[in-house]
Amino acid sequence: MGRHNFDEIIERRGTDSIKWQYLKSEVLPMWVADSDFKCPAELLESLEKRLRHGIFGYALLDDMLEEAVAHWMQSRFGWRFGDGCVAQSPGVCTAFSLALESLTSSGDGIAAFTPSYPPLINLPARQGRVALHCPLVRQPEGYAVNFADLEAKLALDRCSLLVLCNPHNPTGKVFSREELLRMGELCLRHNVLIFSDEIHCDYVHKGRHCPIASLSPEIASITLTAVNPSKTFNIAGLYAAAVISPNRDILARFRQSHARYSLHTNVMGALALHTAYRQCAWYADEVAAYTRENLAYAVDFINRNVPAIKTVMPEGTYLLWADCSGLGLDQSGMVGFFLEKARVAPSPGWDFGPGGQTFVRLNLACPRSLAQTGLERIAAAAQTLRTQQTAVRQAQDSAEAGPDQPNGSD
Ligand SMILES: Cc1ncc(COP(=O)(O)O)c(C=O)c1O
Known part of the structure; x- marks a missing residue:
């Protein structure tokens, strides 16, 4: 356990946060690259002291x-x-x-x-x-x-x-x-x-x-x-x-x-x-270690639970670059999948130019419980999507095979 409590959930709605304010209240923001962690105590104290002057x-x-x-x-x-x-x-x-x-x-x-x-x-x-x-x-x-x-x-x-x-x-x-x-x-x-x-x-x-x-x-x-x-x-x-x-x-x-x-x-x-x-410096060490564990958790979770999304542990940053081509969705389908079905807002990969079209970027600089919520929502939405896609495929296959042939002799 370090000096800072990175698990603490701090309400950011109503504080003019671009990351939180833009979205419907039920959507979990995992886009803009700021963290949801409180600043180190020394930093707040020095600002408070200056403020009091x-x-x-x-x-x-x-x-x-x-x-x-x-x-x-x-x-x-x-x-x-x-x-x-x-x-x-x-x-x-x-x-x-x-x-x-x-x-x-x-x-x-x-x-x-x-x-x-x-x-x-x-x-x-x-x-x-x-x-x-x-x-x-x-x-x-x-x-x-x-x-x-x-x-x-x-x-x-x-x-x-x-x-x-x-x-x-x-x-x-x-x-x-x-x-x-x-x-x-x-x-x-x-x-x-x-x-x-x-x-x-x-x-x-x-x-x-x-x-x-x-x-x-x-x-x-x-x-x-x-x-x-x-x-x-x-x-x-x-x-x-x-x-x-x-x-x-x-x-x-x-x-x-x-x-x-x-x-x-x-x-x-x-x-x-x-x-x-x-x-x-102590805080920089702790926040890097905490987000590293979030990333490792997220990579492992996605690899085990969301086969349609491919990702690997990044060497740096707190951002997870995830290939969603396996979802089989176009851009508007991806937007609907994440914002409406999963209720999670990543950064859309196509904003990042060539090579980003089928990707999303997930910001993992957040308390672990929020990361878990976001990932579980994505996994549940992917599971529902897979069930729907399988049902549609089966319906198409049987439509192509034509009506059932009578098999009796009578
Ligand atoms: C790579 C990179 N450069 C620059 C910025 C923005 O920096 P600033 O707010 O100092 O303009 C970001 C913010 O997400 C970033 O990820």
Whole structure:
């Protein structure tokens, strides 16, 4: 038993939670990637103390953010970088938009592995850039990189940026050191910068996370890494994230775009980030361990009880990427199956681009009893569906065989 009670069920309806508010009350949300866990006690105490001060004027946050981010990266992942390598961003998606604006040009190609967290393949088009899809290759135990295809995309004249998401949302793949090194070398060879979204870095279920920029000074010099404690500490609504690059030119260009829109980090968000990264490592360990057990439970449950859905244990994240092609349903059938029959709302796989059409993504960052409820509902709905499909097939077979032949001689 750890320090934090992750089994506690906390009512989130009525708190403006996007995950809970959108759905009918009988539907269990397993979509948007925030957790249903309370923040660590230290984090709440520091926010309460700041709240009681009673004044929330303009704040100077650069140093505290940089100090906390540098501490986390070094103590958790062994990544050390010099002073002045951190810049603020309200979030990772905002950071990606700013990186697109400041580091690439109109018409440029932006390479990304698919299936992909939707904004990473959708935001480029909003700025007149072109997403270049690099399909991950599905294998029995996970996904692999097709390096020949990746190099072909990076070698295109118009390709100027690779978007990496590691650990990867939605597949849960954790790219190995060797894979990251090869990607970095290809980007160096073809003059392509890297935007590395490492927001799920605290959820790695085997070994530990490797920031791509930590691999060599050369790879660091072409990389902008984005992090946000939001996934780990459940503070996405506080909007305080950071980007890191030892390349002064990359960081200066990023900061110019940030300043163009007069963006700022909220003082409570900055304090939450600082408290999380300085005082709550224990919570990061516990939440990763708890969600790992949820994932293992879910994989085992589905393998034993829902033969029409195929899934494997992800290497990272708290997300389960599940192939539902065995249900034999089209998109609207899948929506009806999950929302109406199972009364569970996963993220639809087709939102994640090529390779996601028959999938759903289940968010397992919730108390185990909720995960159990959701999975049992899915299993019951799949069982009913199978019974109905069998009945329809039998009716079709007997209709094709024609009316029963009289077999008597009289
Ligand atoms: C891979 C990935 N990147 C970015 C985000 C969003 O980050 P932010 O809220 O900091 O924009 C998410 C949230 O689900 C995510 O999964």
